[in-house]
Amino acid sequence: MTGPVEYRTDARPSAEAYIDVVRRSGLGERLPVDDPALMQAALDASDIVVTAWDGDRLVGFLRAVTDFALICYLQELGVDAARQRDGIGLELQREMRALLGPRCKIRVSEAPGAAGYYGRHGYSRHDRSWELLPGEPLV
Template sequence: MVENSQILYAREPALDVAEFRRVLVESGLGETRPVDDEARLKAMLSAANLVLTARLDVDGKPLIGVIRAVTDFSWVCYISELAVSRSAQGLGIGKGLMDEARRQLGPSVAISLISMPDAVGFYERIGMKRMADAFWFPRKH
C-alpha cells in the first residue's frame, strides 16, 4: 500500500511525453486521448501552462499521476486531464493532485473541468460542484 508521505507532488513543466503517455494509458484515459500521436501529445504538454505530477518517492521516482491544465493564474484554471495509473487509483492520488492544484493556484482561482462519465462520483466526493451549463464543439479528428 502506498502512503501519502511516499508521494511527491510537484509542478513539472517539462514532463517527458513518454511518461505522460504511459500514465494516460494506465489510467484508462488512453481510450479517449491521442496516445499514438506523439507530436500531438508533445503539443498538448507544451501548450499547458500548469503540469502537476504525483511520483512515488522511491528509486527512479516513477510517475503515477498527472494534471495537465491551462490557466491565467488569476481567475480560472481549466483541467484538461487528471490521470492516475490504475494501480494507484483509490489511494488519494487524484485528490492529492487536486489539492496541489488548489494550493498552487490560490483561493482566487476557480477550477473547471469536464469529467469522464465514470469519474463524476470522484469529483463530487472531493467537493467539486456539478455545473449544468457546459457547452462543447466536438473535435473533427
C-alpha cells in the same frame, strides 16, 4: 510494492512517460496516445502540470489551463490504476490549487469512468458548457 509519492510542479514529463501513465490510468481510450507529438504539444502549452512519482515511475498526473486569477480548466487528472484510491488524485488537485489565486474557480469535464468522483470531493455540478468539435463550422 509501492513506495512514497513525490509531487512535482517543477518538471514536466516526456510525452512518452505521460502517454505511459495515461494508458495505465484508463484514460488512454479518450486521449490521442497514438500521437506523441500532439500529446507533447498539449503538455508544452499547459499552464500547470502536476506529477506524482514513485521513485522514477510516473504514477499520476494533472494538466490544467488557467489565468491563475479567475478560472482554471482542469484538462486531465489520472492515476495509475495500481495506485488509485491512495489519495494521489486528491493531492494532485491540492498541489494545483496552491498555485491558483484565492478567487480562482476550477472547472473540469468528468470522464465517463469518473462518475461521481468530483462531487465527492467538493465540486458542484456546472451544466452551462458548450463544445465545438474539430472540423465543425462556426455558423
